[in-house]
Amino acid sequence: MKLTGAQALIKSLEREGVEVLFGLPGGAILPVYDPIIDSSIRHILVRHEQGAGHAAEGYAQVTGRPGVAMVTSGPGATNIVTALADAYMDSVPIVVITGQVATTSIGTDAFQEVDTTGITASVTKHNWLITDANDISRIVAEAFHVATTGRPGPVLIDFPKDVANATIDYEEPGELELPGYRVASAPDERSVAAAVELIAAAERPVLYVGGGVIKADAAKELAHFVGLTGIPVTTTLMARGAYPDAEALHLGMPGMHGAFAAVTAIQRCDLLISFGARFDDRVTGRVEDFAKGAKVIHVDIDRAEIGKVRRPEVGIVADCRLAISALNEQIAKNSAAQSRDRIATWVERCLDWKQRFPFTYEGAGTAAPGDIGRIKPQFVVEELRRLTPPETILVAGVGQHQMWAAQHWGFVDPRSWVNSGGLGTMGFAVPAAIGAKVGCPSKMVWAVDGDGCFQMTAQELVTASSERIPVKIAILNNAYLGMVRQWQHMFYEQRYSEVYLSPDLPDYVKWAEAMGCVGLRVTDPKDVAAAIEQANAVNDRPVVVDFRTDSMEHVFPMVPAGASNDEILVHPSQADQPR
Amino acid sequence: MTNLTAQTRHHLVTARVENKAGVLLRVAGLFSRRGYNIISLAVAPTDDPAFSRISIVVDVESNLLQQVIDQLDKLINVVAITELDPEEATQAELLLATLARSVEHDADLGVLIQSAGASIVEMTDQATTIQLVAEPTVLDDFEEKLRSYGISELQRTGAVALPRLVQL
Ligand SMILES: Cc1ncc(C[n+]2csc(CCOP(=O)(O)OP(=O)(O)O)c2C)c(N)n1
Ligand SMILES: [Mg+2]
Numbered sequence: 001m002k003l004t005g006a007q008a009l010i011k012s013l014e015r016e017g018v019e020v021l022f023g024l025p026g027g028a029i030l031p032v033y034d035p036i037i038d039s040s041i042r043h044i045l046v047r048h049e050q051g052a053g054h055a056a057e058g059y060a061q062v063t064g065r066p067g068v069a070m071v072t073s074g075p076g077a078t079n080i081v082t083a084l085a086d087a088y089m090d091s092v093p094i095v096v097i098t099g100q101v102a103t104t105s106i107g108t109d110a111f112q113e114v115d116t117t118g119i120t121a122s123v124t125k126h127n128w129l130i131t132d133a134n135d136i137s138r139i140v141a142e143a144f145h146v147a148t149t150g151r152p153g154p155v156l157i158d159f160p161k162d163v164a165n166a167t168i169d170y171e172e173p174g175e176l177e178l179p180g181y182r183v184a185s186a187p188d189e190r191s192v193a194a195a196v197e198l199i200a201a202a203e204r205p206v207l208y209v210g211g212g213v214i215k216a217d218a219a220k221e222l223a224h225f226v227g228l229t230g231i232p233v234t235t236t237l238m239a240r241g242a243y244p245d246a247e248a249l250h251l252g253m254p255g256m257h258g259a260f261a262a263v264t265a266i267q268r269c270d271l272l273i274s275f276g277a278r279f280d281d282r283v284t285g286r287v288e289d290f291a292k293g294a295k296v297i298h299v300d301i302d303r304a305e306i307g308k309v310r311r312p313e314v315g316i317v318a319d320c321r322l323a324i325s326a327l328n329e330q331i332a333k334n335s336a337a338q339s340r341d342r343i344a345t346w347v348e349r350c351l352d353w354k355q356r357f358p359f360t361y362e363g364a365g366t367a368a369p370g371d372i373g374r375i376k377p378q379f380v381v382e383e384l385r386r387l388t389p390p391e392t393i394l395v396a397g398v399g400q401h402q403m404w405a406a407q408h409w410g411f412v413d414p415r416s417w418v419n420s421g422g423l424g425t426m427g428f429a430v431p432a433a434i435g436a437k438v439g440c441p442s443k444m445v446w447a448v449d450g451d452g453c454f455q456m457t458a459q460e461l462v463t464a465s466s467e468r469i470p471v472k473i474a475i476l477n478n479a480y481l482g483m484v485r486q487w488q489h490m491f492y493e494q495r496y497s498e499v500y501l502s503p504d505l506p507d508y509v510k511w512a513e514a515m516g517c518v519g520l521r522v523t524d525p526k527d528v529a530a531a532i533e534q535a536n537a538v539n540d541r542p543v544v545v546d547f548r549t550d551s552m553e554h555v556f557p558m559v560p561a562g563a564s565n566d567e568i569l570v571h572p573s574q575a576d577q578p579r
Numbered sequence: 580m581t582n583l584t585a586q587t588r589h590h591l592v593t594a595r596v597e598n599k600a601g602v603l604l605r606v607a608g609l610f611s612r613r614g615y616n617i618i619s620l621a622v623a624p625t626d627d628p629a630f631s632r633i634s635i636v637v638d639v640e641s642n643l644l645q646q647v648i649d650q651l652d653k654l655i656n657v658v659a660i661t662e663l664d665p666e667e668a669t670q671a672e673l674l675l676a677t678l679a680r681s682v683e684h685d686a687d688l689g690v691l692i693q694s695a696g697a698s699i700v701e702m703t704d705q706a707t708t709i710q711l712v713a714e715p716t717v718l719d720d721f722e723e724k725l726r727s728y729g730i731s732e733l734q735r736t737g738a739v740a741l742p743r744l745v746q747l
Contacts, residue, residue: 121605122612126655129600146655180597180658304649 005133006031006164009097010039012140012173018068020044020059020438022052026072027112029099031164044438044467049076051431051460053083056094058435061418062393062443064217066093066147067435073099074112077158078119082425085123087154089422090238091215093147094154102162103131116158125153133166141173150183151302152215184301187318192326195273195297195314199327200336202271202295204346205231208254208283211238211421212276212300216320219243219414222275225324228331230340232350234262236277238421241411249347251354255283256559257403260357260570263557264579265350266291267565273297276320279309280422289564299323353579359407360571361553374550375525377401377476381408384446384474387532392444393418393436397429397453399483401476403555405448427456433471434464444472444536451477451501451508458511464542465516472535472543478551479503486554503548512544521546589618590644591663591670591740594633597656598624605654606633615639615647619672619715619737630658634739636715661742668740674718675700676725677708677732688728695721706731714738 003011009032013021020042025033036043046052049071056067071080077098087094101110117127126146128139139157147155199205213222219242226233226249233243234254243250252259254266266272272294277283284290287309298305298312299320306315316323331337340347361378381404384394390412396402396419411417418436420428433447454475464471481499488496512519518538522531522545535543556571570577596602603622610617616638625632639647648660681704682688688707692699697711711721715738722733 117601118604121601122608178655181655302653304646304653306649308646 001170002167003170004031004035004164005136005166005168007035008133008136008168008170009140009159009164010035010041011170012137013041013068014039015137015172016140016144017065021068021070022046022055022059022435023070024049024052024072024076026076026099028073028101028161029070029076029097029159029164031161032070032097032099032159044434044463044469046431046463047459048457049079050082050427051434051457051463053080053094053096054086054425054428054431054457055435055438055460056096057083057087057090057092058395058418058432059439060092060094060435061432062415062436063439064415065439066095066144068095068097070097071099072112073101073116074114077114077116081120081123082423084120084154084156086420086423086425086428088123088125090420091152091211092154093152095143095147096154096156098156098158099164100129100158100160103160104162106160116156120156123154124156125151127156127158129158130160130163133163133168136163136168137171137173138177142176142178145176146178146181151212184303184317185319185322187299187316187323187326189326191314191316192323192330195316195327196330196334196337198271198295198297198314199229199231199273199331200334200339203342204269205229205271205273205343206251206265206269206350207231207233208266208272208274208277209233209235209239209242210275210277211236212320213239213242213324214414216276216301217414218275218321218324221321221324221328224328225331228328228338230338230343230347231273232265232347234258234266236280236283237406237419239277240406240409240417241414244412245410246412248351251350252359253406255280256285256561257407257555257557258283259354259359259407260557260568260574261350261353263559263565263568264353269294271295271297274312275299275324276301278305284309285559285563285565289566356577357557357570357574359556360573362573373525375522375528375547377478377547377549377553378404378408379525380474380476380528380547380549381405381448383528383532384448385409387529387536388444388446391416392446393440395419395429395433395436395445395447397447397449398424398426399450399453399481400478400486400553400555401448401450401453401482404476426450426453429453430457430471430473431460433473434460434469437469437471447471447473449473449475450482451475451479451503452481454508455506458515461512461515461517461542461544468540470539470542472538472545474545474547475508476549477503477508477546478549478553480551482551482553483555489554490558491560508544508546512542515542517542517544519544519546521548523548588638588640589665590637590639590641591665591668591738592635592637592648592651593661593663593740594635594651594657595625595659596631596633597658598629598631599656602631602656603633605656606635606651609650609654610635610637613647613650615643619735621737621739623739634737636738663740663742667743667746669743670714670738670740671712672715672718672738673736674711674713674722675708675734676710676722676730677706678725679706679729679731681705682707685728691724695724697721
């Protein structure tokens with residue numbers, strides 16, 4: 001079949017099952033935009049290429065399928081670098097296609113030429129520059145394979161204009177040419193046995209569950225593991241939803257703004273069992289003091305993560321689902337590994353921490369939160385949770401509001417939480433929410449965003465309005481770059497340098513309306529619930545709610561950067577509690 | 580002179596890589612991004628034109644070496660990696676040096692060249708270019724000795740290595 005390179009590319013994407021493309025055209029990618037008109041693939045026209053990348057991430061995180069974005073060369077490519085870096089840090093499978101100047105012009109500083117594969121080499125799992133149109137179908141197949149297998153991640157295909165315009169005899173991809181790509185899958189039996197031995201001897205074990213469990217769709221296996229062993233669970237920022245928050249043995253999120261019980265249980269455990277986590281500095285605090293007395297079992301599909309930060313007693317390089325299943329199988333035959341007696345005192349201690357140090361704020365849990373006059377940001381998150389269906393997808397920006405969202409939303413399911421963990425990308429929420437809603441149109445999608453973050457990518461709400469993607473955005477408008485303000489308050493003697501934003505410049509309601517959304521504003525705690533219900537009732541367009549929240553609120557607990565997790569600061573109301 | 584602690588930080592890593600555009604950038608980029616120090620790096624084709632071999636002498640603590648290898652192994656174009664213990668490898672490197680004097684008028688220099696097993700590549704009235712292929716540490720010594728004769732230019736290739744046939 002004779003096809004142009006552009007047609008072959010679109011056909012290859014269709015072959016991969018791509019349903020939606022987030023993108024924005026330009027000179028170098030122009031030929032590829034023509035066959036899109038005839039394709040079954042839905043194209044969503046973003047207003048900035050960063051938005052296309054984050055939307056692809058949101059889509060991928062909620063569906064488990066790769067998100068795809070397409071942009072032009074030069075500035076189109078550089079605009080999407082942030083999203084690639086974000087996806088790389090959080091192991092999100094996205095495929096980005098960038099237009100490129102003709103192969104005959106590469107290296108001449110042609111119009112809108114940048115070295116895209118060079119620029120993105122360190123923030124992609126792999127990238128390809130196609131120089132022969134006959135390679136298109138094979139390289140697309142390789143790109144999707146690499147993005148979605150092993151430790152998932154972003155990939156990029158750089159697509160020169162003359163390759164797009166060439167005419168070829170299209171052939172289905174044959175064998176992939178990836179001689180250097182090997183994917184770990186099943187765990188090594190001896191390591192599994194060694195891990196079970198450690199579990200059977202531990203007196204103070206705790207689980208440290210990371211995003212890998214969600215990526216491997218291993219939530220069921222995890223629940224079974226906990227059911228068998230009775231070992232307390234912590235879930236990292238990337239793993240919220242991997243284990244239901246409501247479960248008694250769930251101690252919550254560890255890390256810089258994690259739950260006291262989760263942080264402290266990890267510090268004092270004698271066996272740390274890590275499933276798909278990478279010992280990130282936001283979790284470990286000062287590494288030398290992290291879980292000092294503990295032996296470590298580390299399960300990860302990426303061999304390079306084992307021992308990168310902390311040398312484990314047992315390392316298992318495998319897919320989390322297969323590894324946890326294998327552990328479960330062995331544990332089921334091992335009564336010592338299932339014994340609750342040995343760990344009973346420890347579990348009791350963990351649950352006591354959990355009970356005495358919940359996430360809290362002034363006025364928490366009172367029937368009339370309006371009494372304190374200001375809207376507490378945590379209260380907005382709790383009300384959102386209370387008033388939305390259990391399967392609602394929550395997306396967050398980066399800052400204080402993100403931490404409050406992670407802390408106060410009661411997570412039920414995996415893939416219901418979308419956030420920027422490793423890179424901490426302000427501006428992530430709006431476009432990621434759009435991608436999430438496109439991926440799961442039947443679920444309600446709320447984003448909890450900061451006023452600072454919102455201003456970085458709000459224009460994508462124009463995309464959402466015109467494409468009828470009814471996302472809902474709750475701005476926790478504290479008139480500050482709040483997280484930075486908090487650090488200046490705590491570590492720079494309250495010298496607030498360049499963090500004030502103003503509550504009403506811009507006017508978020510008018511801005512929302514100008515972008516085709518419903519805009520609401522809430523200034524009184526008593527009106528929070530009604531506004532959420534009003535927003536929930538809108539199904540034909542996006543909604544933005546400007547919640548005027550308390551500027552002075554700080555995120556607690558907090559482990560100061562570079563400090564030991566033992567130095568965790570709790571909410572002032574809990575400061576006198578014995579630890 | 581390389582001291583002992585420096586030597587224990589030197590590790591030989593050879594990677595068989597796909598012979599594709601950008602491979603060197605990926606390897607070099609990985610080392611610079613993760614802060615691994617490269618002492619020398621040599622790239623050359625192999626018997627199979629689809630693959631090249633990159634020989635790297637890397638300067639890291641021994642306990643970091645596995646991490647270097649694991650990260651390198653993640654590069655899609657890297658097909659296989661061998662780490663050679665310097666004790667168990669035959670290493671060789673080429674040194675080319677131009678000295679600002681003629682060996683004809685300098686008997687000492689002639690003796691040095693001969694005793695080191697080096698050879699004269701080119702010679703004029705004012706200058707001599709010599710070459711020596713040897714283990715990197717031997718080249719270090721030789722280079723040191725040449726210094727007193729006035730080196731005007733010097734190039735080394737970086738080490739390449741193969742496993743020893745007979746272990747010491
Ligand atoms: C692109 C980007 N620039 C800067 C930062 C540093 N930063 C982290 S949180 C934060 C403040 C975010 O402000 P806002 O969105 O209002 O959220 P808040 O903390 O007030 O809830 C900043 C500036 C970042 N994470 N990302
Ligand atoms: Mg703010």
